[in-house]
Amino acid sequence: xxxxxxxxxxxxxxxxxxxxxxxxxxxxxxxxxxxxxxxxxxxxxxxxxxxxxxxxxxxxxxxxxxxxxxxxxxxxxxxxxxxxxxxxxxxxxxxxxxxxxxxxxxxxxxxxxxxxxxxxxxxxxxxxxxxxxxxxxxxxxxxxxxxxxxxxxxxxxxxxxxxxxxxxxxxxxxxxxxxxxxxxxxxxxxxxxxxxxxxxxxxxxxxxxxxxxxxxxxxxxxxxxxxxxxxxxxxxxxxxxxxxxxxxxxxxxxxxxxxxxxxxxxxxxxxxxxxxxxxxxxxxxxxxxxxxxxxxxxxxxxxxxxxxxxxxxxxxxxxxxxxxxxxxxxxxxxxxxxxxxxxxxxxxxxxxxxxxxxxxxxxxxxxxxxxxxxxxxxxxxxxxxxxxxxxxxxxxxxxxxxxxxxxxxxxxxxxxxxxxxxxxxxxxxxxxxxxxxxxxxxxxxxxxxxxxxxxxxxxxxxxxxxxxxxxxxxxxxxxxxxxxxxxxxxxxxxxxxxxxxxxxxxxxxxxxxxxxxxxxxxxxxxxxxxxxxxxxxxxxxxxxxxxxxxxxxxxxxxxxxxxxxxxxxxxxxxxxxxxxxxxxxxxxxxxxxxxxxxxxxxxxxxxxxxxxxxxxxxxxxxxxxxxxxxxxxxxxxxxxxxxxxxxxxxxxxxxxxxx
Numbered sequence: 001x002x003x004x005x006x007x008x009x010x011x012x013x014x015x016x017x018x019x020x021x022x023x024x025x026x027x028x029x030x031x032x033x034x035x036x037x038x039x040x041x042x043x044x045x046x047x048x049x050x051x052x053x054x055x056x057x058x059x060x061x062x063x064x065x066x067x068x069x070x071x072x073x074x075x076x077x078x079x080x081x082x083x084x085x086x087x088x089x090x091x092x093x094x095x096x097x098x099x100x101x102x103x104x105x106x107x108x109x110x111x112x113x114x115x116x117x118x119x120x121x122x123x124x125x126x127x128x129x130x131x132x133x134x135x136x137x138x139x140x141x142x143x144x145x146x147x148x149x150x151x152x153x154x155x156x157x158x159x160x161x162x163x164x165x166x167x168x169x170x171x172x173x174x175x176x177x178x179x180x181x182x183x184x185x186x187x188x189x190x191x192x193x194x195x196x197x198x199x200x201x202x203x204x205x206x207x208x209x210x211x212x213x214x215x216x217x218x219x220x221x222x223x224x225x226x227x228x229x230x231x232x233x234x235x236x237x238x239x240x241x242x243x244x245x246x247x248x249x250x251x252x253x254x255x256x257x258x259x260x261x262x263x264x265x266x267x268x269x270x271x272x273x274x275x276x277x278x279x280x281x282x283x284x285x286x287x288x289x290x291x292x293x294x295x296x297x298x299x300x301x302x303x304x305x306x307x308x309x310x311x312x313x314x315x316x317x318x319x320x321x322x323x324x325x326x327x328x329x330x331x332x333x334x335x336x337x338x339x340x341x342x343x344x345x346x347x348x349x350x351x352x353x354x355x356x357x358x359x360x361x362x363x364x365x366x367x368x369x370x371x372x373x374x375x376x377x378x379x380x381x382x383x384x385x386x387x388x389x390x391x392x393x394x395x396x397x398x399x400x401x402x403x404x405x406x407x408x409x410x411x412x413x414x415x416x417x418x419x420x421x422x423x424x425x426x427x428x429x430x431x432x433x434x435x436x437x438x439x440x441x442x443x444x445x446x447x448x449x450x451x452x453x454x455x456x457x458x459x460x461x462x463x464x465x466x467x468x469x470x471x472x473x474x475x476x477x478x479x480x481x482x483x484x485x486x487x488x489x490x491x492x493x494x495x496x497x498x499x500x501x502x503x504x505x506x507x508x509x510x511x512x513x514x515x516x517x518x519x520x521x522x523x524x525x526x527x528x529x530x531x532x533x534x535x536x537x538x539x540x541x542x543x544x545x546x547x548x549x550x551x552x553x554x555x556x557x558x559x560x561x562x563x564x565x566x567x568x569x570x571x572x573x574x575x576x577x578x579x580x581x582x583x584x585x586x587x588x589x590x591x592x593x594x595x596x597x598x599x600x601x602x603x604x605x606x607x608x609x610x611x612x613x614x615x616x617x618x619x620x621x622x623x624x625x626x627x628x629x630x631x632x633x634x635x636x637x638x639x640x641x642x643x644x645x646x647x648x649x650x651x652x653x654x655x656x657x658x659x
Contacts, residue, residue, distance in 0.1 A: 006387040009584035014433040022060055022429035025159045029053040030445065031422025033152055034452060038414055044138045045148045047453040048083070050421060051132065052076060052152030054445055057428045058438070059121050060156060064177035064218035068160045074118050076153030078109075079125030080146040086133025087142030095354040098134060102372070103347030105130055110342030113380065114335035114488070115326060120380065127346055127376040135353065135369030136450075178236050179275055181218040184211045185243045186272035190265040192250045193297075197259040205254055205608070206576075208247055209569045215240055216566065220318055232278075235308075237316060239275055242307040244562045245300035246271075252293040252615040255608045261288050267301045274308060281308045292619035293612070319563060334491030337481065342379050345476045349375035349469055367455055370462055374469035377439075379477065385584040386477050389435055390470045396439025397466040401459035403440065404447045408459075417448045424448065478588055486592035489582050492575040493596055499571040500603050500610075503564040507614045561614060568607045575600050599641050606634045 003011070030050040037046020056072045063071070082105070089101050109123035129149065138145065164176070188211035192204040219240055246268060253260055267284040274281045284305055289295045329335055349372040357368040374397075378389050407420055424445035431437040447459065579600060582593035609630050613623055 005584040005590070006385055006586055009385055010388040010391050013437075016433075019062060019429050021163065022057075022062075023426045025060060025156060025163065026057050026428050027422050027426035028159055029057055029156045030152075030425040030449075031418055033155060034421055034449065035418050038418065038452070043414075044453055045140060045144070047449050048132075048138070048145050049148045049152030049155070050449055051446070052079060052149040053156050054425060054428070054442065054449075055079065055125055055128065056153040056156040057425060058432065058442075060160065060429065061432075062177070063214070064175070064181065065161050067177075067217055067220075069157060071118055071121070072153060072157050072160070075121035075125040076150055076157075078122035079129035079153070080150045082126040082129030083133045083146045083149050084142045086130035086135075087145055088133075089130075090134030090137065091142075095358060099347060099351045099354060102130060102134065102350045103343050106346035107339045107343035109346075110339035111330045111335045113342070114332075114338045114491070115321075115329045120383070123342070124376055124380060127342070128373050131350070131369045131372040131376070135357075135367060135372070137366045175232055175236060178215075178218045178233075179278070181211075181215040182236055182240050182243065183272045183275040185215050185240065185247070186268045186275065187211070189243065189246050189250050190268040190272070192254055193260055193265040193268065196250075196253050197257050201254045201257070205251060206573070208250070209573050212243075212247060212566065213570050213573065215243075216316060216318060216570075219316055236275075238307040238310070239271075239304075240316065242300070242304035243271075244566075246297065246304060248562070248565065248611055249293050249297035249300050249615060251608060252296065252612040255612040256291075256293060258291075260294065264288075264294070264297065267304075271301075271304055271308070281305050292616045295619055296615045319567070329491070332491050333487035334489075335487075337487035340481060341477060342376075344479070345375050345379040345473050346372055348472050348476055352468060352472065353465075367450065371465040371469050374466050375473055378469060378473040384435065385581050386473065386589065387586045388584060390474055392434070392436035393439050394467060394470050396436040397443050398463055399436075400440035400443025401447065401463050404444045405459040407444070407448075408451065414452045417452050420448045421445055421452075478586070486582065486596075489575070489578050489593040489596050492571070492578040493599060496568070496571040496575040496600060496603055499564070499568040500607050503561075503568040503607060504610045506561055506564050507610050507617065558618075565607070565611060565614075568610075572600060572604055572607065575603075595641070599638075602634060602638050602641065606631070606638070609634060 030053040033053055034043075034046045034050045037043055037049065056076060059072050059075055060068065061071065085105065086102075089098050093101060106127060109126045112126075113120040113123035133142065133145065140148075185208070188204070188208040192201065192208050195201045195204040219237060250268075253264075263285045267286075270284055271281055273279075281304070284301050286298055286301070289298050330339075353368040353371040356371075357366070374393065377383075378386070378393055383389065404420075407416075411417055411420060424441050427441045428438065428445075431441040443462070447462065575596075579593060579596045583590055583597070609627065613627050613631070616622070616624060616627065
């Protein structure tokens with residue numbers, strides 16, 4: 001029996017080892033902050049700081065210390081702004097004006113969230129903090145509440161930077177996150193080599209892409225200096241850069257689907273161990289050099305050994321996001337749809353909360369933030385399918401509220417509640433594996449916080465408000481919207497198509513270098529899109545010493561190729577994630593992205609084939625007839641999907657091949 005996609009996604013949970021270091025940070029974050037505030041009789045400010053620490057804990061994911069500054073700090077700064085806006089708007093605006101203002105804030109936050117994960121976290125905290133600022137009246141001024149909010153997040157950042165990771169004993173512990181990420185790349189290369197020629201090869205290639213993305217993110221966090229400032233960091237950069245040609249050669253071998261010698265994966269595994277232990281590589285087993293990809297693998301191992309010994313740094317092969325690309329993300333189809341959806345859901349929840357507040361539904365207390373804050377966590381499309389999040393949020397809130405009601409009957413106040421906050425903070429890193437579990441833990445933590453701050457026990461009311469928010473988001477999320485639906489998937493797919501186009505065009509231009517010596521003939525047959533004219537010498541004969549020398553690209557050309565390849569695979573992974581989320585929506589929403597997985601699958605095969613072509617061009621300066629045939633077939637298949645885009649429901653990005 002096959003479950004519907006939306007239900008299967010609801011029941012799915014992430015797996016992995018318990019992040020004990022994150023558990024320790026969670027225990028030392030919100031609880032101690034609240035305790036310190038109670039001791040100095042500033043309980044309300046302690047509640048604000050503890051809420052910020054809790055939200056920062058949700059963003060405290062595995063990775064390097066440097067990237068955690070951006071991942072935690074940027075959303076916290078947005079949350080502080082939201083706290084100021086919400087506080088002063090709640091004090092000086094009436095119900096209608098406040099609802100309109102917060103709806104506009106939702107529009108801005110939703111558009112920003114389409115940029116990427118960090119921007120999405122910033123949009124979330126902007127909305128949650130604005131709802132808390134307006135719906136949780138406190139005696140302090142708005143600017144002071146914002147300072148305390150920032151202070152709570154900065155406390156967790158300080159813990160992240162100072163506390164060593166348990167078991168990190170190799171080298172400078174400040175870079176243990178980077179070291180583990182780079183070692184993970186070499187492990188992924190070895191696993192892909194082991195899977196060459198088997199059905200697991202595609203999954204291993206996807207895992208290699210994820211490992212490279214993670215390592216690249218870990219090494220490119222914010223820094224005070226432009227370049228790596230320590231020998232340990234420069235060494236890690238060199239080790240990461242040395243992994244790129246290995247990954248390229250392994251991908252080419254997987255594309256060829258020919259079994260490789262078992263010792264081929266031993267070298268990358270030894271390199272992974274050398275990264276983790278911060279030692280020299282020692283002798284590396286040489287793979288066979290019977291083919292272009294195996295020769296590329298052997299050359300990459302030799303260069304890696306040299307890079308490990310010298311450790312002089314290396315290019316991370318990234319390009320900064322331009323202002324134009326940023327604006328395209330915010331104001332493009334994906335950003336517009338995201339912003340409108342968030343604005344409508346957040347604005348509707350604020351309006352309902354205001355109506356309940358002014359009708360005294362909440363009773364004696366004046367706190368009405370729960371309903372709009374709940375809607376924020378439900379409506380974010382990049383965090384998961386709507387139906388799944390609604391079900392998990394409802395179940396998690398009911399469970400958390402009932403658990404807290406039981407604890408509230410027996411725990412002493414406030415010391416027992418403070419201890420409950422500390423325990424809940426420690427559980428957040430574990431609970432993030434499933435949204436229902438995370439919701440239950442956060443519900444317990446927040447209810448304990450606000451009770452310490454003076455709000456009466458209101459578990460039943462919070463359950464009712466959560467169910468209201470779920471209903472609002474389900475209704476508004478399925479309303480007809482202006483323009484074509486599925487904007488998030490279309491924008492990710494367009495970005496993936498553009499990146500694949502740039503990579504393919506760059507690699508095929510490499511065929512022009514040896515072509516200058518002979519006549520140029522069209523090798524790729526006519527398709528529905530422009531194709532390059534490849535030299536006759538690019539598909540005839542085997543490699544000679546002269547042609548290999550002429551085929552060798554310059555370092556700058558190779559660096560640009562690796563940059564474009566990384567961008568292509570990263571954008572394809574992001575498109576895959578967006579498509580998977582869209583496919584797990586209810587049928588009314590899922591139908592808008594039907595067929596997108598077929599397009600991205602073809603794009604992935606095009607990029608894989610392009611990688612194999614690049615490796616072969618480095619070796620001989622020529623494309624093989626098989627490579628030309630595979631490229632042509634894939635382009636034809638892409639053309640057929642383009643003609644059927646009415647069935648697919650999204651616009652296929654054009655991929656002209658520049659000759």
